[in-house]
Amino acid sequence: MRGSRGKEHTTIIKRSSRKSHDAFHGGAWKVAFADFTLAMMALFMVLWIMGSVSEEERKEIVSQLNGESIFEGQSLSPITQPNGVGGKIAATEKRDRGDDKTKTPEEKRVASMKGESLDDVNKRSQQEIEDLARVIMKITSAYDAQSNLKMEIVPQGLRILVTDDQKREMFQRSSAILTPFFTRLLTEFAPALNKIDNKIVITGHTDATRFRDQDLYNNWNLSGERAMQARRVLTKAGLDPTKILQVSGMADQMLIDPANPLSSSNRRIEIMVLTHSASESLYQFFGQHGEKVIKPIIDRLSQKK
Structure with missing residues (x-):
């Protein structure tokens, strides 16, 4: 009995730690989704503004953005x-x-x-x-x-x-x-x-x-x-x-x-x-x-x- 016990093999199971999928990617998908949402909101705002202002107001806005000078051209x-x-x-x-x-x-x-x-x-x-x-x-x-x-x-x-x-x-x-x-x-x-x-x-x-x-x-x-x-x-x-x-x-x-x-x-x-x-x-x-x-x-x- 003792001899047979000495010849017994002990099986050691080693579990390797696996990094979770979320830990590897972090919150990248959340950032991408937030960027997409922000872009869509910005597009909605532009479309809303373009539909809400008059032609004269649009010209004034473009003039301001282009920084036109009163002494140019x-x-x-x-x-x-x-x-x-x-x-x-x-x-x-x-x-x-x-x-x-x-x-x-x-x-x-x-x-x-x-x-x-x-x-x-x-x-x-x-x-x-x-x-x-x-x-x-x-x-x-x-x-x-x-x-x-x-x-x-x-x-x-x-x-x-x-x-x-x-x-x-x-x-x-x-x-x-x-x-x-x-x-x-x-x-x-x-x-x-x-x-x-x-x-x-x-x-x-x-x-x-x-x-x-x-x-x-x-x-x-x-x-x-x-x-x-x-x-x-x-x-x-x-x-x-x-x-x-x-x-x-x-x-x-x-x-x-x-x-x-x-x-x-x-x-x-x-x-x-x-x-x-x-x-x-x-x-x-x-x-x-x-x-x-x-x-x-x-x-x-x-x-x-």
């Missing part, structure tokens, strides 16, 4: 001839303003405030801009400064370019100190600009001459300070400060004479008298007193409910 039609002599005022683009659905919120607001039809407001605004151009040209002729002034009526309003020439420098070289002649000229412009009910943008431009120490001082600093100096002269001469919507410097990024980057014509101050639509476009970027002109789409949909 527009041709310019000069008021002055190449030799600086005043010419016929011409607009390069006319908008159909007969349909109220095409009006911007600013145009509708201006019309409602003055009790006028939109057509009357638009015609009056266009006429005021053309009248302003004639007044500016008359002042320029009185100062014999036709070679220092160019004007263009563009879809965004009236563009006034005050430039250097070989006879007169607007600013002392490499500084933002305005010379007496151009101080008097801008002072004469102020009352005329104050009479029109439009916002104004002032921009400084330089030629391509570079400072030695670009970190210490460069054309961005110079163009910005020159624009600010022009603003100070205009407001001191009586221009309502609230009419000025923006003051900026563009250094040598927008040369009028790119073939001659050091040309005096590149050193200039630009005064842009904006149409109501153009100023409204700027509000779309920055908001008006914290409230954007184009309301968020969810707000619009909630209002319709």
